[in-house]
Amino acid sequence: MISFELSKEQELVQKTTKEFAAGELRNIARDCDEDNKIPQKVLDKAWELGLANAAISEEYGGIGMERSALTTVLICEELSYGCATMASAIMSPSAFIQPLIDFGTEDQKKEYLPLHAGEKFKAAAMALHEPQFTFDPTDLRTRAEKKGDTWIINGVKRLVPFGDTAGHFLVIAGTGDAGLCGIDAFILPRDIGGLTIDSKTEKTMGLKPLPFSRLSLDNVAVPDTNRLGGDEGIDGRALINSVRIANSAICVGLSKAVGDYAIPYAKERVAFGEPIAKKQAIAFMLADMYTETECMRWMVWKAASQLDQKVDATKATTLACHYVNQKTIQIADNGVQVFGGHGYIRELPLEMWLRNARTLSVMEGMVSA
Amino acid sequence: MVDFSLNENDKNIIRALRKQGEVQRKYARYYDDHEEELAPDEFPEAAEFDYIKQMEADRGHDGCTPTVFFLLKTITEYRGDFLRLRLPPYALGNATLASVGTEEQQKKWGHMLLAMANTEPGCGSDSKAIETTATLDGDEWVLNGEKIFVSHGVRAGGVVVWATLDKSVGRGAIKAFLVPKYAPGFILAKEEKKMGNRYSDTAAIVFKDCRIPRENLLGLDETIKTKGGGGFKGLMKTFNLTRPFVSARGIGHVLACREFVTDELKKEGIEIDWEVGQYKRTAVQQKLIELEAELEAATLATMHAGWLADKGVYNNLEASVCKSKAGDISRKGPQLALEILGASGITHDQLVEKWFRDTRATDIYEGTAEIQRLVIARSILNYSSQELK
Structure with missing residues (x-):
């Protein structure tokens, strides 16, 4: 039955996150971007609310909230409404945690989930992106070969968030044929032999403060027990779709932020004797921002609801991501345009949002729904 | 719960409507080529699909909510190339009657196919600029003006006409009137030739001292609102x-x-x-x-x-x-x-x-x-x- 009705729990989570983002994130976003710093205090505050790890069950030390991709996309949108960079930072360990909840064996859950069930931010990340310009999760250059009870992994990963401090990585590698069914995820401690983490963090156009690392894997040998899901492995589609759709949800929050921020400015800014909002050229731009943001959200919800229903969400995810990536950059770009020169000056957030939009909309993602 | 899936009942109805659409499509080209011919009330095989009405009656309450279901149905019907536009309650005049007519008016005219006449040669999207007037003369309204782009204006049994009681007032004086097709002074001036949607007729109608009973004012509110939208x-x-x-x-x-x-x-x-x-x-x-x-x-x-x-x-x-x-x-x-x-x-x-x-x-x-x-x-x-x- 087609319904846009959130559960009471989801409404509460949405409200809590919205308040947190308004109170704690929006006001620090510019400073974070200028100083390239992610304040630990704010990360910890977010984690006190359990935004990224609430779905860890009580037996592993968590809260045991229902595991729901839809709830996660709500959180991502609301956090990103405050700041897309902080949203990505706060939620980045979810790309380690959620796949473990979804696909981990009993032993894997017992070993790793309690490490991340606490009320303080603890870095862990998915290592997915690769340096080649033709990067595509269906055709990874990082490969894992099985030799006896051991997997030998070779390849290079980049844009791994918190690579400098993460205790564990979930490295995505090709093990079978091309396609999302031919990938596997391996749990790697940071001190494993053969893994080199570049000491310099990567500099990026957007999401600037996020410490991104480059990981080189040179004949890294991990036991079979570190292959996520054990003998059964993972559902590669569900894993990648969850990452893609969470990234899109962050884009939705950013787009909504741009639209909402432009409205009061357009009503105040006077040109040729009247507010620019009264000119159709501006008013129509604002109307389209609103329309597209609405459409983007429903497409993200559809894919997330399919993930929750455990049906193949690949098509819904691809459509949503395609749409969201295109519209986000358009909205952020028009945001700068409404503000004119002020949009280009680093005092206001518009130029930062545009850089963030371009960055997010070309990434697969670093958060999992 | 947020959900975008359909239950089995609704899926089956959509499937059946798609099948019906494949049949309706066979006639789509003909009525597009023969704009001058009125498409029939029903396509020849319509009876074979009567079971869909039964399925709809039996669909229960756990499926999509009514409007959502009706939207899904509309999408599927238009995918199939819909020919039955002329049957109520699909026309805009019927929708107007439903939203502004009194209960008694709805009962009286609800069964008729009602077109809506709003656009005029001098105004389209700017509905409040309409110039067609309605003047009370004894127990009758006298309408004067010209309306264009009236969908189904040729076949409809009646037309809901938007007219102003006082041009100087603006939106607050605009009211809807139900004008039966054969009211004196109702002149079907022209049938338009269009780029598409040729199975459906589009008329231009002239009202020349067109007289209708006083109770044909939809909603029966004769007051002119100087503030707010009024009938608009x-x-x-x-x-x-x-x-x-x-x-x-x-x-x-x-x-x-x-x-x-x-x-x-x-x-x-x-x-x-x-x-x-x-x-x-x-x-x-x-x-x-x-x-x-x-x-x-x-x-x-x-x-x-x-x-x-x-x-x-x-x-x-x-x-x-x-x-x-x-x-x-x-x-x-x-x-x-x-x-x-x-x-x-x-x-x-x-x-x-x-x-x-x-x-x-x-x-x-x-x-x-x-x-x-x-x-x-x-x-x-x-x-x-x-x-x-």
């Missing part, structure tokens, strides 16, 4: 109800185009791999994804507007959001489909060129793209229609 609000309320349905019609036609293109390319061995990255897709596959993504966006926005209506939430903004998006895709979608198909797509052998012509109207009637954007902008900026023109 009823017109806008009608549009809140109908905009999602206009969207659904456009979406149905674009869906037909999209499916045709997908099926034809599949025969040529071209299909979309939904999981691969952009490097592994051709430009054509990328276009197909764009077409489908825009279609999905319009569909979900339309469902959202309908779902809000079912919840009893005021959906003025969302009705325009979905109409704006569906209007967009109704132009872009068939254009993209024809671009992909190339020269064979524009021939008379296929219906795609007809759908292109038919659905172009989606971004015009019941509020152009620009009007929708005005409504959305006023709403999010909290501007009145005076503040943002």
